[in-house]
Amino acid sequence: MKKPxxxxxxxxxxxxAYVSIYAARLNLAQASxxxxxxxxxxxxxxGFLGSAFFWVYxxxxxxxxxxxxxxxxxxxxxxxxxxxxxxxxxxxxxPAYLLILLLWCINAYGQSMLWSSLxxxxxGLYGKETADQKVPILVSSVSVGNIAGIVLCTWMVDTLGIxxxxxxxxxxxxxxxxxxxxxLRSVPTPPAPAKQxxxxxxxxxxxxIRGMLLPALFHGVIKDNIxxxxxxxxxxxxxxxxxxxxxxVLLIPTVGMVGRLVYPMCYxxxxxxxxxxxxxxxxxxxxxxxxxxxxxGSPWVAAVCLSLIYxxxxxxxxxxxxxxPLRFAEKNMVSSVxxxxxCFTYLGAGIGSAVYGFWNKGGxxxxxYSSWIVLCxxxxxxxxxxxxxxREAQ
Numbered sequence: 001m002k003k004p005x006x007x008x009x010x011x012x013x014x015x016x017a018y019v020s021i022y023a024a025r026l027n028l029a030q031a032s033x034x035x036x037x038x039x040x041x042x043x044x045x046x047g048f049l050g051s052a053f054f055w056v057y058x059x060x061x062x063x064x065x066x067x068x069x070x071x072x073x074x075x076x077x078x079x080x081x082x083x084x085x086x087x088x089x090x091x092x093x094x095p096a097y098l099l100i101l102l103l104w105c106i107n108a109y110g111q112s113m114l115w116s117s118l119x120x121x122x123x124g125l126y127g128k129e130t131a132d133q134k135v136p137i138l139v140s141s142v143s144v145g146n147i148a149g150i151v152l153c154t155w156m157v158d159t160l161g162i163x164x165x166x167x168x169x170x171x172x173x174x175x176x177x178x179x180x181x182x183x184l185r186s187v188p189t190p191p192a193p194a195k196q197x198x199x200x201x202x203x204x205x206x207x208x209i210r211g212m213l214l215p216a217l218f219h220g221v222i223k224d225n226i227x228x229x230x231x232x233x234x235x236x237x238x239x240x241x242x243x244x245x246x247x248x249v250l251l252i253p254t255v256g257m258v259g260r261l262v263y264p265m266c267y268x269x270x271x272x273x274x275x276x277x278x279x280x281x282x283x284x285x286x287x288x289x290x291x292x293x294x295x296x297g298s299p300w301v302a303a304v305c306l307s308l309i310y311x312x313x314x315x316x317x318x319x320x321x322x323x324x325p326l327r328f329a330e331k332n333m334v335s336s337v338x339x340x341x342x343c344f345t346y347l348g349a350g351i352g353s354a355v356y357g358f359w360n361k362g363g364x365x366x367x368x369y370s371s372w373i374v375l376c377x378x379x380x381x382x383x384x385x386x387x388x389x390x391r392e393a394q
Contacts, residue, residue, distance in 0.1 A: 004186035007125055011134065013183050014118050015141045017081060017176045021111050022145030023152055024088045024169040025053075028104070030153035031165045038162070045097055047357075051350060052101060053108040054224075058346035060112025065339010068116040069332060073124065074184035076117035081177030083110030088170030092163045115342065116335035119322065123329050124188045132272070132326050136263040139318045143257030146227075150250060208327075209337060211386045215278065216320050216341045218375040220348030222285070223313045225356055226252060229368070230306060236363035238299040248303045252310045259311030263318045274319035275383050281312040281319075282383075286376035288312075292369040309372075316379075321345065 028035075028049060035041045041049075068076050087107040091100055122131040122138065156164040234240045234248050263277075270276045288305045296302050325338035359367045 005183050010121070010125055010183055010187060011138070013176075013179055014077075014121055015138060017077065017180060018114060018118060018138070018141040019145040019148060020169070020172050020176050021081070021084055021114065022142075022149035024084050024107060024173050025111060026146070026149035027088070027153040027156075027165040027169055030150065031157050031162050034157055034162050040094055040162075041097065041100075045101075049101060049104050051353065052105055054346050054350040054353065056105045056108035057112045058343045058350065060109045061116070061339045061346065062343035063339070064113045064335075065116040065342070066336045068113075068120060068335030068339065071117075072185075072189050073117040073121045073187060074180060076113045077121070077184055078177045078181040080110045080113030080117075081173050081180055083107070083113070085170045085172070085174030085177055088166045088173065090170075092166035092170060094163060115321070116325075116338040119325060119338055120189075120335050121184065121187050123326070123334055131329070132267075132323060133264070135322045135326065136260070136267065136318060139263065139322050140257060140260040142317075143253055143260045143314065146253040147250065147257065150253070208386065209340070211382060212320060212324060212341060213344050215316075215379040215382050216344040217348035217351075218379045219282075219313055219316045219320060220345035221352035221375055222309070222372050223317055224346070224349035225352045225368070226306060226310050226313075229356060229360060229365070233306075233360075233365055234299055234302070237295075237302070237365065240299060248299065251303055252307045255307035256310040256314045259314040260318060263315055266315065267323065274323040275386055278316045278319045279380050279383050281315045282376040282379045285309050285312045286373045286380075289369045289372040289376065293366050293373070295366065317345070 028046075032041070032046050036046060064076065064080075084107050087103045087110060091103045091107075094100075095103075118138065119131075119135065122134050125131075126134050153165050153169075156168060160168075230248065230252055240248070266277050267274065288309050292302060292305050296305070321338055321341050325334045325341065328334055328337045356368050
């Protein structure tokens with residue numbers, strides 16, 4: 001029998017793999033001004049590429065979450081990374097728009113194959129009892145990936161050109177896919193659920209899963225639309241030029257990373273009750289959104305509010321998409337529950353992006369921030385109706 005790789009090495013590979021896909025996701029946003037200015041894309045085409053990514057990723061997370069409870073994690077992770085890498089490499093050739101659209105959808109689907117299977121890797125690597133200590137650390141890869149993706153892709157577009165912003169992430173993710181194919185084979189694979197087929201009926205029957213779907217959707221509306229609208233907000237509301245707004249754009253995911261990093265401490269202080277953490281986070285988010293509704297005169301006040309909202313909603317994201325699914329390890333449904341929760345998260349992001357596109361046209365962002373208050377209140381009410389989830393006796 002082949003000697004397994006050290007756990008620390010396997011964890012590091014999983015971490016770097018998930019960091020790497022953000023460069024293959026944020027590169028389009030960072031390259032968009034040059035793509036539009038160069039006549040490669042129109043602004044409408046760029047907008048549709050963003051919507052297509054959201055919807056394909058949402059559907060992919062639902063399907064791959066269910067498949068991921070049956071397929072070996074190394075298969076899902078390596079294949080997802082390879083699809084992501086190959087799609088970006090071909091986009092780097094800058095083909096016609098319809099081909100870019102197809103490749104960007106393949107990119108979205110490839111990325112949707114990773115997270116649920118990485119969670120399953122954690123339960124296979126560390127066991128069901130201790131995986132919840134490692135997952136919050138793995139979750140910080142989201143913020144690290146956002147920051148690294150923004151910095152590296154901006155630098156590549158400015159210094160190496162548009163093609164490099166797609167070719168370099170493509171090469172890196174292909175390399176990570178090959179490494180995952182080799183290394184993750186050594187991870188013990190948790191058994192598949194006893195029942196065959198997709199567990200849609202299980203989702204409908206389990207009130208805990210049903211109760212989490214709307215909070216997942218609502219937090220997705222807030223989380224992903226911060227990234228979508230923050231640059232335009234600072235430019236139109238405060239008259240800041242695009243170059244200066246980059247400072248505010250980078251500040252928000254940086255503070256968001258702090259939210260990811262403090263999660264283990266919050267989890268311990270709450271007595272391992274992720275719902276309590278989410279309720280408190282939504283409450284503070286609502287207060288900060290109310291401050292933004294007052295149109296603060298200083299861009300720094302607005303930046304601090306948005307940064308803290310992003311950090312808190314990142315905490316909710318960890319509770320909803322990572323810690324809550326671990327509660328279903330005994331049923332071997334970690335991947336499926338994570339997939340359906342992430343699906344609703346990205347459905348919320350897509351719905352919010354479409355609605356806010358009309359609301360924010362005139363540069364008035366108060367309706368958007370007001371809707372965040374409503375969503376926070378609704379989420380708190382729904383989460384408080386949930387009964388405490390008692391972990392099954394070991």
